[in-house]
Amino acid sequence: MVSSVFIAFMRRSFRSVKSVGSCAFSTNTSNPAVQRYLGQPTFFTHPHLMKRDEVTPGITKDNFKKRRNDFVELILNEKDVKTAEKQLIVVLGSPIHYMTQDIPYVFHQNTNFFYLTGFQEPDSCLVIEVTSSDDPASHESYLFVPVRDPLKELWNGPRAGIDGALDHTGVDHTDDIDNLSKFLKSRLQGEINVWYDYTRMNNLQLHLSQIRGFLQEAHKMGVTIRKVEDPLHEQRHIKSPEECELMAKASDIISQAFIDTMSCSESGINESNIHARLECSAKLHGAQMLAFPPVVAGGSRANTLHYVVNNQIIDDGSMVLVDAGAYYHGYVSDVTRTWPINGKFSEPQKQLYEAILRTQRLCIALCRPGHSLDEIYQTMSMTLGKELYEIGALKEKMKMSQLSDLVRKFCPHHVGHWLGMDVHDTPGIHRSMKLLPGMVVTIEPGLYIGADEHAVEEAYRGIGIRIEDDVLITAGDPVVLTDKCPKDVEDIERIVSG
Ligand SMILES: [Mn+2]
Known part of the structure; x- marks a missing residue:
């Protein structure tokens, strides 16, 4: 050598x-x-x-x-x-x-x-x-x-x-x-x-x-x-230690920007206001710019996956879904959080949110060499279906095949993508590829339930939630680069109301 x-x-x-x-x-x-x-x-x-x-x-x-x-x-x-x-x-x-x-x-x-x-x-x-x-x-x-x-x-x-x-x-x-x-x-x-x-x-x-x-x-x-x-x-596709450091910094910056932005939330705020605060905070903390036009979607607008017009009032009682990343000297982060704009989850919001959070944690635990994003996607789909059933969101009992069709409808995207210099990094690499140390992926399960979705109980309609973190694969445990960005119900309620 x-x-x-x-x-x-x-x-x-x-x-x-x-x-x-x-x-x-x-x-x-x-x-x-x-x-x-x-x-x-x-x-x-x-x-x-x-x-x-x-x-x-x-x-x-x-x-x-x-x-x-x-x-x-x-x-x-x-x-x-x-x-x-x-x-x-x-x-x-x-x-x-x-x-x-x-x-x-x-x-x-x-x-x-x-x-x-x-x-x-x-x-x-x-x-x-x-x-x-x-x-x-x-x-x-x-x-x-x-x-x-x-x-x-x-x-x-x-x-x-x-x-x-x-x-x-x-x-x-x-x-x-x-x-x-x-x-x-x-x-x-x-x-x-x-x-x-x-x-x-x-x-x-x-x-x-x-x-x-x-x-x-x-x-x-x-x-x-x-x-x-x-x-x-x-x-x-395989990040060097220097690249991992830059990505960790991009992750810290957007995490801090989310905390700053959550703490300024209030009923009746405009989505554009949240967008502005997020961008300002990210730049103040060292980002050169946001990694992509952020999604700031209040209420059922969260069901539009690439909602970027960010120009509507967020009503009291609804949640806001924010998907944003920081660009830091050539490398990006990509985070989604969803929180109640008034600082308090309603019971159905909390049930759905925690169902997705449990699913996300389970998927993150699978981010190890030997697994693939496609396999983790299968786990995500099965878990989301099981969770929907267990929280009592479904109107009637379903066969497994009906349930998986419904989950595909409620979560039309994959569990995640590669991340690096580009937000959708190295798109030519298939998600069936086994994970290896040095890869960075996003893990982002979500449920998007339309306002007129009759298969679920009324209380859960018109809600869109996604929770997304950036995960570095290592030979051992996965490293959640964006772990400074709060996602537990209690933490979010404390910060938003604070
Ligand atoms: Mn993403």
Whole structure:
């Protein structure tokens, strides 16, 4: 173990020295740090956020280098890959999206590109060239970025440019994004696999200007084009300790925001008020933004799963369902709580709520290696059915098959999803996959009973409840990352009334 790392280090140092002056790229050497503002925080400009050698808060140059190495190793182990002499991995960064004319939305980087580079500026591209199938660490990484433009910087702020990107990210080489097409075409020799997400146009402009012509040439040569996303999501699916720390922080932030928001609840409050308090609190506690448009749904509006208009008055006696997450330096949390707006559960609300809470705890206990989300979903469905029967919510006795149809109707979603850089993280990974240490999942059973649902007693109609936590799988007990967010009836009643 130790020796292979040492050999990789020696090779890397040698290659860096060798490549100085032998190509047109800016190449990583021991140059002093670029000490000016870039398009993202650096240790020099934002020492309150960044430690030395971090590319993004909490993730170092070495961490990113390891991600690229591990990814190369992963694809080299894929079927039929080693028969080619060379692998060329191409991952585009996001463009700027505009709200109107020249007014941009907040920039959000393509998470696949972010994961491999940490580079937070638009219209860039990572290329990894692998020429040895025996030594993953001997690959070369190239980051293509827009060159600095004083006029654009006047309006949009400083940018890293070729030297800043090289210095800050720790890739091997950087160059002008306009040279990308020429570079890629120059690499089309011999037996080669190209890895590119041609089905996911995350930067249409760059695809058309820099990639399309290259792909056409590659196609004529009979080059195989393979998807980057499948193996990359396989890798992203298992979180490193650094990633777990960021996710724990994102979880703490949203938990605190829920506590702050619950304590401001009162009958007659507007859903938009709750949304605003939640967002304000999350940002005050360190989130850069909410992870997604939150659901703040009072009363029976909770039965609309993606209710995001958040503009209605919450009546006395009803509950509010809030589904929200914090975005913290590239990682997200995703929590749902449902509470009585006046601070006191009615008896039917409490019965349904506790039925779902017992179900959720049972499902969380199953979050261990060897189980799958699909299996936990089965447990959720059976338990919810049993609970509905036991609390006396059902109007008449049912056969098992009728009961499971009813539960599917009352809970039309799965028990949970993968979580990480994206809220619905690594969607290509099937939920039948056995859980492994380092995976993070949400566990979110719910019941949504329509106002005119005649199969249940009247007292339970028009109620929608979901309880969602984020769970880190370990070799031992599951770790509930969002365990600071209260969910016991007594705790919620105390905080809401407090
Ligand atoms: Mn969720």
